[in-house]
Amino acid sequence: MRDEEKDQQVRPGWLRLALGALSGALAGFTALAVAELVAAAVRPQSSPVIAVGGASIDATPAAVKDWAIRHFGTDDKLVLQLGILTVLTVLALVLGVLAVRFRRAGAAGVLLFGAVGAAAAVGRPDSIGLADVLPSVVGAFAGALLLYVLTGRLTTVRRPPASRHEEVPEEAGAGLPASAGWDRRGFVLMAASAAAASAVVGGAGRSLNASRGQDAVASRDEVVLPRPGSPAEPVPARAALRVPGISPFTTPNSSFYRVDTALVVPKVDATTWRLRVHGQGVLRAATYSFDDLLRRELVERDITLTCVSNEVGGPYAGNARWIGVRLADLLAECGVKPPSRGGPADQLVARSVDGMTIGSPVEDVMDGRDALLALGMNGEPLPFAHGFPVRMVVPGLYGFVSACKWIEDMELTTFDAYDPYWVKRGWARRAPIKTASRIDTPKPFARPDAGTVMVAGVAWAQHRGIDKVEVRVDDGPWQQAHLATEDTRDTWRQWSFPWRATPGSHTLTVRATDRTGTVQTDRRTRTIPDGASGWHSVVVTVD
Numbered sequence: 001m002r003d004e005e006k007d008q009q010v011r012p013g014w015l016r017l018a019l020g021a022l023s024g025a026l027a028g029f030t031a032l033a034v035a036e037l038v039a040a041a042v043r044p045q046s047s048p049v050i051a052v053g054g055a056s057i058d059a060t061p062a063a064v065k066d067w068a069i070r071h072f073g074t075d076d077k078l079v080l081q082l083g084i085l086t087v088l089t090v091l092a093l094v095l096g097v098l099a100v101r102f103r104r105a106g107a108a109g110v111l112l113f114g115a116v117g118a119a120a121a122v123g124r125p126d127s128i129g130l131a132d133v134l135p136s137v138v139g140a141f142a143g144a145l146l147l148y149v150l151t152g153r154l155t156t157v158r159r160p161p162a163s164r165h166e167e168v169p170e171e172a173g174a175g176l177p178a179s180a181g182w183d184r185r186g187f188v189l190m191a192a193s194a195a196a197a198s199a200v201v202g203g204a205g206r207s208l209n210a211s212r213g214q215d216a217v218a219s220r221d222e223v224v225l226p227r228p229g230s231p232a233e234p235v236p237a238r239a240a241l242r243v244p245g246i247s248p249f250t251t252p253n254s255s256f257y258r259v260d261t262a263l264v265v266p267k268v269d270a271t272t273w274r275l276r277v278h279g280q281g282v283l284r285a286a287t288y289s290f291d292d293l294l295r296r297e298l299v300e301r302d303i304t305l306t307c308v309s310n311e312v313g314g315p316y317a318g319n320a321r322w323i324g325v326r327l328a329d330l331l332a333e334c335g336v337k338p339p340s341r342g343g344p345a346d347q348l349v350a351r352s353v354d355g356m357t358i359g360s361p362v363e364d365v366m367d368g369r370d371a372l373l374a375l376g377m378n379g380e381p382l383p384f385a386h387g388f389p390v391r392m393v394v395p396g397l398y399g400f401v402s403a404c405k406w407i408e409d410m411e412l413t414t415f416d417a418y419d420p421y422w423v424k425r426g427w428a429r430r431a432p433i434k435t436a437s438r439i440d441t442p443k444p445f446a447r448p449d450a451g452t453v454m455v456a457g458v459a460w461a462q463h464r465g466i467d468k469v470e471v472r473v474d475d476g477p478w479q480q481a482h483l484a485t486e487d488t489r490d491t492w493r494q495w496s497f498p499w500r501a502t503p504g505s506h507t508l509t510v511r512a513t514d515r516t517g518t519v520q521t522d523r524r525t526r527t528i529p530d531g532a533s534g535w536h537s538v539v540v541t542v543d
């Protein structure tokens, strides 16, 4: 055993253990800061926290993910990253304490975390290969080295060789000057400079990461959406009711719900973007550039998008005016035929730049509905968070089986041959949107005054259309609500019901009937596997 290690046989006092923990935290911080900077050079998605986060999203059981979306909404990703950082902090503190006695093991522990991060990064579906290990590996080496050196200061005994044989009681040594046990000054100096350096490195990494994608931003700024050859009819004036608290008929981009697995929003440069079409029954495989799409006849349509994770009464539905190219035409150009006309492929698998796969029935996409490769949303190029430069939108299908954002590849295949991302995780292969209705106002537990209270909301049954909405007060009869003018059968429809409210507690319930005559079922189901069903009700107390 080496002398240095013999000195460590003295049981470290609480102060040194605490400083060990601090060393661990500093090493962890340094590792992440360095990783952040390296990730800025490689790509933001290769940073260990993002990679491990992405891997945990993919590995999370559907039920838990659904729970997270429900409880944290669009903040689910922030919560996940904070969770990872919390776990890492605890582990770093533990490693630091360990390293006071076992320096090499501590450093090796940091390297092990680097290996986990590196493995997660290369394992991501959008990995660009070995370069993705760099942030984790370089960061871990920096962290391991720092931990080794720092804990070295905690164990170095600075005494003249003669006094080596006298055992200095550890408890005394901890509080005494460096000569009595360990290099206190050296430790403080080194810890402080490491903290400062990491802050600078981490800050630089952050701002470099933020400035990445400038080309993509510039390419989006340059997009001028041409006038659509097939414009949408203006939204009928009476499609939007003037009821305070009702969802606006057209959802502004800034408040449009966002559901995806991307911890870093992909920033795709439209000038280099390409879309490939290939697979079974594709007679002429093709690749399209953004300009190719812009030059085609553009169609403009109002389509309401809905997420399968939307609970009864939930917020994950939004209505926008999309501009894009008709997907069916493009597929037909490539020689694709729907199954009903003898085509061999019944599933269209869209793949995004971040490796998401989304499968839609070829039959639905080509049955004459306005299935789009959308380039514009509410009068502007798609926002990055909503899929710039191009995404799919298919009226009548939940987003997870139709609305691929940041799309770059379309493969014609069969449902038998391939399960896309969500299907692998327990969701349905086919998922038409269920007829639904929602009370927007009054809010749950509102306390309106007795008298006439406007009950209002939206109802949707995309591609079938809404025919009727009814409201029930407590256990009373169903009463027909007033329906706003229909925009199209692919959009939601507002409704209102003037309620003569009497004092006391009341339950308001809503149900819709679609244009096929089907009444929204009261049977409550979970969102998994193909969307929640049941009636939305709201309890209010009238004063």
Ligand SMILES: Nc1nc2c(c(=O)[nH]1)N[C@H]1C(S)=C(S)[C@@H](COP(=O)(O)O)O[C@H]1N2
Pocket (backbone or CB within 6 Å): 256, 257, 258, 259, 260, 261, 262, 305, 306, 307, 308, 352, 353, 354, 356, 385, 386, 387, 398, 399, 400, 403, 404, 405, 406
């Ligand atoms: N690339 C990619 N596309 C995606 C997703 C995703 O996670 N990644 N989520 C899908 C789901 S589940 C829904 S509901 C819609 C949501 O689209 P939005 O975020 O623009 O509202 O996008 C779909 N497209």
Ligand SMILES: [Mo]
Pocket (backbone or CB within 6 Å): 259, 306, 307, 308, 309, 398, 399, 400
């Ligand atoms: Mo979704």
